[in-house]
Amino acid sequence: MAIREILEVPDPRLKTVSEPVTAFDDDLKTLVDDMFETMYAANGIGLAAIQVGVPKRLLVIDLQPEDTDAEPEECGHDHGHGGHSHVHYPTKNEPRIFVNPEILDPAEELSSYQEGCLSVPDIYADVDRPMTCRVRWQDMDGNTHEEDLEGLMAVCIQHEMDHLEGILFIDHLSRLKRNMALKKLRKLREAA
Template identity: 80%
Template sequence: MAILEILEVPDPRLKTVSEPVKPEEFGDELKKLADDMFETMYAAPGIGLAAIQVGVPKRLLVIDLQPEDPDAEPVECEHDGHKHTHPATKKEPRVFVNPVIVDPAEELSTYQEGCLSVPEIYADVDRPATCTVRYQDLDGNEHEEQLEGLMATCLQHEMDHLEGILFIDHLSRLKRNMALKKLKKIRQAA
């Protein structure tokens, strides 16, 4: 497995509409890409990643909400010279190939979203609270599933990437410009 480079705004490749994964493309190469995407996402750290974010314009995305594991010991780590204790999480990796939303709810929910391609910027985004998704797994098998809560939001966020849309594109022009200025300042300070 390998950690891949994550494209960041304003990289024009992030505006690419991704191509469907063809039947003949299911196999070891696709599985390796998904494995590399998980490793990249966990290292970033993030909870979702679309293939276009690592420069591959294919309709593939990976998600792992990494819920808290109440049965595991808390994890101790050190940041900026301070020791912290975090709840342990468990890995629940999910792969969606050629996903299609077939029944988005009318009811919206609001989550504060961030994105590995727009680092350190967060904003509230309204999306359908639930949705039904039709997708394939890494072996090409078809599935249909109803998603809700954070999983529904995360899937819709990652699916936007497949259409060349970033979460900041859902913001008003003023808020989007403020987010991009903030990102520019963060980069200049680094």
């Protein structure tokens, strides 16, 4: 497993429409493992393959327990890494993999949720999305599943699926709010 670089705005690759996954092979498994590793290292709850530069219709989600104070712990044990200390991340909740996901039946009723994105670091804004949605996807073996999702899971999958179409959450904002968010991001980068 490896931590991959997360693309950040204004990287043009984030505007790519991702291609369907057709090969359910070891390369896909490696990509999924790397995506989870990358997402946990960045304290994210969802990650689309395009965010690590791979234009495939694949996303991973893990709605970790909301312990925002949980810091990665340095562990002094040697786990066969040649004496290097190993970092333990907060408890994983329910890691889920969605290959070629599609939304079948979004609710008409909307809910507003404050969203953030690993590709738009340190920027948060309220986005209105369908409160529930029925999703069809494939697993790592190519088997098809359907499930009704609600709450944070519904928000998260819609957010991540937007990435597959080259859409960022800030694209849902008014032009004024989007420009303010991008201006704030530039200032944060200049300060860093």
